[in-house]
Amino acid sequence: NTAARAAVRQGIDRGFEMLGIYGSFEGLMSGKVKQLAWEDVEGWGFDGGAELGTLRPIPRVEEYYAIGRALEEQRIDALIVIGGYNAYLSINQMRQETSRYPAFNIPMICIPASIDNNLPGSELSIGADSALNNAVWALDRIRESAAASRRCFVADAMGRHCGYLSLMSGIAAGAELVYLDEFPYDLQDLASDVKMMRDSFRDGRRLCLVLHNEEAGGRYDREFIASVFAQESQGMFDVRHSALGHLQQGGEPSPFDRILATRLVRAAIEELSEQFAQNRSEPLGVGLSAEGIESFPLLQMQQKVDPQVRRPLSQWWLPLIDIISVVSRDEWDIEVRPLPITDL
Ligand code: F6P
Numbered sequence: 001n002t003a004a005r006a007a008v009r010q011g012i013d014r015g016f017e018m019l020g021i022y023g024s025f026e027g028l029m030s031g032k033v034k035q036l037a038w039e040d041v042e043g044w045g046f047d048g049g050a051e052l053g054t055l056r057p058i059p060r061v062e063e064y065y066a067i068g069r070a071l072e073e074q075r076i077d078a079l080i081v082i083g084g085y086n087a088y089l090s091i092n093q094m095r096q097e098t099s100r101y102p103a104f105n106i107p108m109i110c111i112p113a114s115i116d117n118n119l120p121g122s123e124l125s126i127g128a129d130s131a132l133n134n135a136v137w138a139l140d141r142i143r144e145s146a147a148a149s150r151r152c153f154v155a156d157a158m159g160r161h162c163g164y165l166s167l168m169s170g171i172a173a174g175a176e177l178v179y180l181d182e183f184p185y186d187l188q189d190l191a192s193d194v195k196m197m198r199d200s201f202r203d204g205r206r207l208c209l210v211l212h213n214e215e216a217g218g219r220y221d222r223e224f225i226a227s228v229f230a231q232e233s234q235g236m237f238d239v240r241h242s243a244l245g246h247l248q249q250g251g252e253p254s255p256f257d258r259i260l261a262t263r264l265v266r267a268a269i270e271e272l273s274e275q276f277a278q279n280r281s282e283p284l285g286v287g288l289s290a291e292g293i294e295s296f297p298l299l300q301m302q303q304k305v306d307p308q309v310r311r312p313l314s315q316w317w318l319p320l321i322d323i324i325s326v327v328s329r330d331e332w333d334i335e336v337r338p339l340p341i342t343d344l
Contacts, residue, residue: 001044001045001047001048001049001050001051001253002044002045002046002126002253002257002258002261002262003082003111003113003126003261003262003264003265004020004041004044004050004051004052004082005041005044005045006045006261006262006265006266007080007082007111007265007268007269008020008036008037008038008040008041009038009041010265010266010269011080011269012037012038014269014272014273016269016272017035018035018036019033019034019035019036019074019076020033020034020035020036020040020051020052021033021052022034022052022053023052023053023055024053024054024055024057024083024087025055025057025059025063025067025090026055026057027053027055028067028070028071028074029063029066029067029070031070031074033070033074045253045258046252046253046258047252048130048249048250048251048252048253049250054083056086057086058086058089058090058093059090059093059094061097064094064097064100064101064104065101067094067101067103067104068101068102068103068104069103071103071104071106072103076106077106077107077276078106078107078108078109078272078275078276078281079091079106079107079108079109080109080111080265080268080269080272081108081109081110081111082111082113082126083110083111083113083114084112084113084114084116084118084119084125085114085116085118085119085310087110087113088110088112088119088120088285088298088301089301091108091110091283091298092283092298092299092301092302094108095108095283095298095299096299105281106281107271107272107275107276107280107281107282107283107284108281108283108284108298109268109271109272109283109284109285109286109295110283110284110285110286110298111126111261111264111265111268111286112124112125112126112264112285112286112287113125113126113127113261114126114127114128115127115128115130115131115158115159115165115248115249116128116158116159116160116162116164116165116311117159117162117164117165118159118160118161118162118164118310118311118312119285119287119312120285120287120296120301120304120305120312121285121286121287121294121295121296121301121304122264122285122286122287122288122289123287123288123289123290123316123317124260124288125287126253126257126260126261126264127253127257128164128165128257129254129256129257129260130251130252130253130254130257131158131165131248131249132165132168132169132172133251133254134244134247134248134249134250134251135157135158135165135169135173135244135248136169136172136173138155138244138247138248139155139169139172139173139175139209139211139244140173142155142209142242143173143174143207143209146207146209146240147206147207148206149206149238150201150205150206150207150236150237150238151206151207151208151237151238151239151240152197152207152208152210152226152229152233152237152238152239152240153207153208153209153210153239153240153241153242154210154212154222154225154226154229154239154240154241154242155209155210155211155212155222155241155242155243155244156212156213156214156222156241156242156243156244157169157170157211157212157213157214157244157248158214158244158248158249159213159214159215160214160215160310161181161213161215161216161309161310161311162181162213162309162310162311162315163178163180163181163182163183163213163216163318164315164317165213165248166178166179166180166211166212166213166214166216167180167211167213167317167318167320167321167324168317168320169211170209170211170324171320171323171324171327173209173211174209175209175210175211175324176197176208176209176210176324177193177208177209177210177211177324178210178211178212178213178321178324179210179211179212179213179216179217179220179225180213180216180321181213181215181216181217181309182315182318182321183321184217185216185217185220186220187220187228190220190225190228190229191228191232194228194229194232194233195232197229197233197236197237198232198233198234198236198237201233201236201237202236205237208237210225210229212225214243222241222243223241225241226239226240226241260288263288263293264286264287264288264293266293267286267293267294267295268286271284271286271295282297283297283298283299284296284297284298285298285301
């Protein structure tokens, strides 16, 4: 919503006529297209969700003709696509067919918007920060509820195969263990983790918070991990588990997300102006990098992602996994284990 509002207002400011497509490509094909005036997007910046609607399906080749016709009939000169992995894939695939569908030969700019933070060309996507805030809010409450008893709590965070939300919420909420798809684990890892947990509870620990990325580990999923821990707890602690669930998707966008959306859209509008001025029509993704806001050729997407697990090949935040073992386990040791007499 924040990105759509920013696009409408910044576009109008540039002298563009802005149209809203309701319901993604299906909406485009069925004519759900409406000119949006400045006041039409009043209030959109501060509400969660998407007034324009979202739809996940990637258009099928058989639909390309209808999409091309709709672009022409609506006299659409450029597309700003606000979306996640499927939106990026859709544009990428459509642009490979411009020789057969010349209507696709217009500037198309993708803006990264997904709580999963799994999009190429951007360190962060719109929505990931709001979802992280929600996840940490929930984990803090779980922590409070569980702190009175000797308990291990295993929580699933969203993100599909991308561990961003799990790791970051784990760090922010002080998790002791995090299981991510990016770092495969096996039964031996679970065995050594549960042993460490037993030792720690024996020494007085009251709570162990464990984060699991919803699609990590295949059959070694949240329920399996919780069962192993419960079975092997030897009476030292009890185990509960739950998925943080759809609360991660909801709520008002965080200030960071609102600002990120506005910055990304500004870059997209600049890019469109340049492409119009130079009579170009290059498909691009815009994104946040260490240098600021940058763009990359969308046709290079395949070289930047692992299509099996639908996430970038390089993820800047992965090395932070070390923080879990260093900070949490050190804290665990320092707080719980009595110092040997010789050190006193
Ligand atoms: O891709 C975004 C996402 O929130 C994932 O993190 C999650 O697994 C999925 O969507 C949930 O989908 P749905 O809302 O359709 O259950």
